[in-house]
Structure formats: C-alpha cells, structure tokens
Amino acid sequence: MGTNSFLKVLPEMVTFLRVAELGSFSAAADLLGMTPSAASRQVKRLEKEIGVQLLQRTTRQLRLTEPGAEAFARCRELVLAAQGTMDIAQQFSQKPSGLVRLSAPKAFARRVLHPHMLGFLQRYPEVDVQLIVEDRDIDPIREGVDLVVRLTTAPPEGLVARQLMAVEHILCATPRYLARHEAIAHPRDLLAHSCLSLGEHERDNHWRFRKEGEDEAAVVVSGRYVSNHSEIRLEAALADLGVACVPAFVACEALREGRVARVLADWEFQGNYHGHAWILYPPNRFTVPKCRVLIDHLLGALAGSDGSDGPGSLSASSAKSARPRAGS
Template sequence: MGKNEFLDVLTEMVTFVRVAESGSFSAAARFLHITPSAVSKQVTRLERVLGAQLIRRTTRQLQLTDVGMEAFHKCSELVEAAQGAMQVTAKFMERPQGMVRLTAPKAFAKHILHPAILDFLDKYPEVDVQLIVTDKLVDPIQEGVDLVVQLTKVPPLNLASRPLMEVEHILCASPKFLKNNHPIKNPKDLVGINCLYLGERDRDNWWRFKKGNEVEDVVVKGRYVANHSEMRLEAVLRGVGVGCVPDFVARSALRSGAVQRILPEWELEANYHGTAHILYPPNRFLAPKCRVLIDFLVEHVAARMKAA
C-alpha cells in the first residue's frame, strides 16, 4: 500500500474494527447505522486494497485470520486515536482554557487593556493571556495571533470585529503654559506656539481640524517631538507646550485640572483616531478562551467609559 493510500479506506478500517469487535456483520451494521450488505462490501474492499483475507466467513461465525488479527490491532489503534482527538477537541470547546495571544497599541494596551486583563485572569483561572504591545499593524492570520486590537474607522473586511470604544486625539496644555502664551481660540492660533507631536511620519506636524463644514489645516512646530503619548503628556504637564494625546491618556490629568483641553469644539484628525476594534479571523468555531476574553473586554471597557 502506498504512503497515502490508507486515506481512501479509513471508513473501511473503522467498519472492519466494528465487525471484529461485534463478531457479525449485522451487529456492526446496527452500530454504524448502515446495512449488513454495506458492511460486507466495505470489508471486502479493505481486503482487496490490503491484498489479504482478513475474515473467514462461515455460516455460523466470523473468524479473523492471522493477518486479520494483526490488522485489527493496528486499525483499533487508529480508531482509539481518532476518538481521543474528538475528546481533546470537546475538552477545549466545552470550557475556556489555554493561551490567548493578543496584540494592541502601546498606550491603549497600558491604559485600557492591562487593567481589564488583570481582572480577567482572576475570573478565568484556566485561561492565560500573552499581551503583545506594538503600534504596528498586525494581521492575525499572517502572524499567528488570536486577537488584534486596532484603531480604525473601517475594520478590515476579511476579519471579524467587535468595537470596544471611540478614541479621539485631543490637544491639551497646562494652565501655566496657557497663562504665559496668547489665547488659542482657533486652530490658526497654534502657529507660533510650541507644539508636541508624534513625528513618526512626514506630515505628523500637519494638523487638520474639523468643525461642522469648516476645515482648518495648520502646520505646527515644536522643540520636542516624541512618538510616545505618555511622554508628550509629561512634557505638557511640565509646561513645555501644547500636546496632542489620546483622550484616554489625558483623562486623569484633565479631571484633576493639571491640564486643560484646547479647542474642544474642533475635531483633530490624527493617525491615532477612530474606533478601537478587536479583530480576529472569522470562524464559527471560535475557541471559548477567545470568546470569553472578547466579551469580557467589551463589557469592561463599556463599564469604564460609562463611569468616566
């Protein structure tokens, strides 16, 4: 028999095992929910493929040949292995367990996901989480991760998605800085003001503002450029200038009055802008470990936004 020829007679092997175990074609047929004639044909086909007689048929009983006895042991191992595989699958699909690999942007991972995951680990002791913090775009199918959190206005069409929260980039400054500089009532007032921006792309200092039908483009300049939102916020707190940061990063400082929001009536378009989505490969057999983590994060973030 060739290397892969057994693939054509797997069904026949299972039927042969049932015949050998039950001692009759009729009993095997009842077990397999097929006719005795179909059982006989499958055993005959297996014998033809193997090139040997497996069962001696008499009017009173069936008896395995020496070859048949050896084939029975080997085929039984195959059936047991298949049953074991089914049990493993059932085990992992019945309850949440195992490792979930999740990627997310740095600031969002620290401020939003990290606190939620700590609570999740307490609730689901059999589920482990690997949080991979990266600002690069990750394709879960290509890079072998279970879940990806991405900020986007339009989720990829080839992935399933669940929205977590809206993310806005805002401008803020310390009261001291605002006191020592001219008032900022319009985006154009940012010209000549020390501004802090990402600096990852050529046009990161080209800020576009929208208010209704109005659009204002302003090219800003500043003495400190940093592609880390918390560092920009720290610089804002020190009075270095006006900084653009995600709203969730600035939330605590805004609440305490350590910083004030600038131009709140204007929407600042930025790369870090849109809806945070959990993305994952579309699969109707989504593992329970992934499903419970997705549901937990959605509920946790919604509760946090409601309390904010």
C-alpha cells in the same frame, strides 16, 4: 502526488508559508528555529514534490509565482485547520480554560486593556492571559496569537473584526504652560505656540478643526519636540513644552487629575489619526470558550467609550471620521 505522500511534506508546507509571509528565508528560519539553508532546502523539497516553482528568488527579494500564490493560500488554510484541531477539546468544553494570547499597541494595552484584564482574570480563574505589547502589526495566524487589537479604519481581510471603541484625539497642555502663554481661543492662535506633533509624515503638523456653526479651520503648527509616540508627547506636555495632540485614552488620567487641560475643547480636532480600536481574530477563534469570553468581556467593557473618561468609561461617543494609524 500519491494519496499519503503529502504527509511527508507537511513541515515543508509550513516552512514555505512562513517564508512567503515574511519574504525572507532568514526571518522564517528564526521564527521556526532552524537555519536559513535548512529553510531553503525544505522549500526546494516542496517544489520538487509538487512539480512547480513556488518562489522566484533574486538577490534582493522573494516573489510568489502564480502557482506559489495558490499554494500559499492552501497552506494558510492548512495552518488554520491545524490550530482549530488543537482547540477541539476547548470548543466542546463548557468551562473556559487555558491560555489566551492577546496582542495590542503599547499605549492602548497599558491605558485601556490592562485595567480590564484584572477583573477578567478574577471572573475566569481557569483562563490565563498573555498580553503581548507591540506597536507593530501582528498577524495572529502567522504568529500564533489568538486575538489582536489594532487601531485603524481598515481592518485586514481574512480576519473577523469587532469594533471595541472609537479613538478620539485631543489637544492638551499644562495649566502652567497655558497661563504663561497667549490664550488659545481659535485654532489660528496655535501659530504662536509650541505644538507637539507626530512627525511621521510631512503633513502631520497640518492640524484641521471643525466646529458646529463655523467654517473649518486649518493651521500648520510647529514646536520644539516631535515624537511618533503618544505617551512621549504627553510627557513633553507635562514638562510644559507645549500643546500636544494625543489620543484621549492616553490623556484621560492627567486630565482627571488636572495636570493637563483640554485645549480648544469646543472644536473637533480632525487630525490624521482618528479611528477605532478593533479586536481581530481568525474565524475559528470565537468558537473557543476562552477566547469568546475575553472578546465579550472587552466588548462589554469598552462599548460606547472613546477613552476620554478613563478605563471603563461608558459615556456616549459617536464614531468620528477616521483614518489609519489611529493610535500614534
């Protein structure tokens, strides 16, 4: 390939990158605003220019060839460099300004981030924020998002990961439900109760507990309502349907108002979804003032919090043992 001949296939490189990331010509075409056939032609042109096959196409899936995997890594670097180039003016500006696109899971965005965004916007009047509320994992590089909050114990490689807060799960029920049913003093007492669990996996109803000075306890619970969304489980608990497991940040307002009460508060609930909230971003994002001030604002606001006392809580909270899908 000649010295400048790569210039004519820059769009093809971007198309190939999106096709490889999404594993589909149709999905990439939707993202890029073109037809699937146009996306396919662009990838074929790139393969012709480079002189190697980049994708193995079958009726069911697309796979990167060995040279395709190398090209994918280089094209990803290219997009990162392009994004960094677009931010040069911001990097040399002393005053944060412009739009920051921030993605976070629904419950966490509403219960934890949103209250802190209002103060941030007042403090930085020239910075705008687009809060993208999505429960799926968003790739900030592929989808053009500046910052991503993810609740997990295993931040992905290739991104800077800063820990925002621990995520603790608790059990709760309404005072009315607790008054009408048998007392719960030990995890085994849950066997006589309707327990509201996730139901994503068969072991989601295997609840484990630990208490200092006592043996660990484990029970297999059952209940009338199962949902993989924490706010739905809380609403079910508020309707007196049983004992719900939810993240502390979801239940904090209802706890504070007395609408629900902690169950087995002297036991540590060791469900499958303890973890941490992380803010993720490509390495070049922190150098942009508008992103840096938002990252610092959230790190400062959430330091030491597990969300159990509500937004802005600074109560000391040690990190719990953790597993993925912390925000379910």
